[in-house]
Amino acid sequence: MAKTVIDDKARIENMIANIDYCINKINSIKYDDFADNIDIRYAISMAVQIVCESAIHITNETKNEYKEIEWKEMSTIRNIISHEYGALNLEIIFNTIKDDFPNLKSKLEKVLEKMK
Numbered sequence: 352m353a354k355t356v357i358d359d360k361a362r363i364e365n366m367i368a369n370i371d372y373c374i375n376k377i378n379s380i381k382y383d384d385f386a387d388n389i390d391i392r393y394a395i396s397m398a399v400q401i402v403c404e405s406a407i408h409i410t411n412e413t414k415n416e417y418k419e420i421e422w423k424e425m426s427t428i429r430n431i432i433s434h435e436y437g438a439l440n441l442e443i444i445f446n447t448i449k450d451d452f453p454n455l456k457s458k459l460e461k462v463l464e465k466m467k
Contacts, residue, residue, distance in 0.1 A: 359413045360466045362405045363459050369398040369405075370456045377448045386441045396432055399444060403429030417462050420455070
């Protein structure tokens with residue numbers, strides 16, 4: 352199977368798109384809607400996983416240049432979502448999107464601006 356070659360700029364654009372998706376979904380529902388609706392929960396969790404998986408594949412050069420971004424924390428979240436879904440704390444996911452994703456998006460947009 353051929354490997355897809357995606358550069359850091361494309362990965363960060365993808366991260367921002369998935370962050371936007373998560374923020375828009377979370378801002379339009381209440382926590383109980385998220386927790387009680389498996390379709391919403393799976394869709395949002397998948398988007399979070401895509402954000403975190405993309406972060407894992409950002410080059411070390413970019414990670415070292417932009418240390419203000421929580422690269423390691425994103426890989427930890429990705430591993431929990433991927434391998435221990437039953438242990439996933441939905442409230443933490445919901446609040447992370449509400450409280451932390453807007454700031455992460457802002458940081459990534461600044462990185463993207465410097466890459467242009």
